[in-house]
Amino acid sequence: MYFTLEKSIEILERTPRVLNTMLQNISAEWTSNNEGGETWSVYDIIGHLIHGEKTDWIPRAEIILSENTNQKFEPFNRFAQFEESKGKSLAQLSYEFKILRENNIRHLRSRQLTDKQMELKGVHPAFGEVTLAQLLSAWVVHDLNHIAQISRVMAKQYQAEVGPWIAYLKILQ
């Protein structure tokens, strides 16, 4: 499957609704526990997605599209949510993510990007040169990655409850 903006937006625009459907009014035990140690809870993951909307995908796309000669991305802070989410409920975070995502998709559409612009490049702090198409594709896969992670973190809460079925349930391994 080849990258297109429209097929990417199909995923990006669904993510806040998918998360809301999974999480709205669910018992806190499913969302406040993690997978042990330094791993993230569902609550932490939503905070991470919010920080990505603010500082990662669209800001990096704008660096690629700018006329500046310095097209180096700022490093992304993977731990920002531990400060930024403080005092907020999961419902508040989900709503915040939804609004940010809607605005970012609206902004992306308003740019009316051409195929040629999709090949423009920025400089990733670890990878070096990357194209706009790669950045937007990574945004899509990043969403799906975290939907899968949220499913896994929730599944792990029942790890001890499934008994011998653990052998058939790959998500628990």
Place this chain on the structure above:
Amino acid sequence: MYFTLEKSIEILERTPRVLNTMLQNISAEWTSNNEGGETWSVYDIIGHLIHGEKTDWIPRAEIILSENTNQKFEPFNRFAQFEESKGKSLAQLSYEFKILRENNIRHLRSRQLTDKQMELKGVHPAFGEVTLAQLLSAWVVHDLNHIAQISRVMAKQYQAEVGPWIAYLKILQ
């Protein structure tokens, strides 16, 4: 987290809506392709979930709850969907799953199961003795497993498009 029927139903009742939110009106490229070889597409997975509603979870719960001395489960057919889904659209399958799941949850609630009944046992073809609580917990985790799998199958369609980001996106590995 300990098994409770209500917390299990929280997940079970959301799954058809989660899948519908992820998949309704999405381009077929996201849902008709698999991960290569004998792996399953999103379309195949929905067919598998339907077959589970018909022959796996509730029928096995009823074997456990029955007065029969033979409490052995029928083996589950992991390939039934390749015949049963034939000629049906993804939208039809999603709707069929939703109706079956609603009926199964209604049936489960109508049983008004006690904590003591949750410890009743059936005989799994591979594992031997399992409790009703373990069966129902496995049903929940099985849903989350397939939501994660669907996310992964979709993510894989963009595997070549993300360029060097593949190194950061665990779902592609």
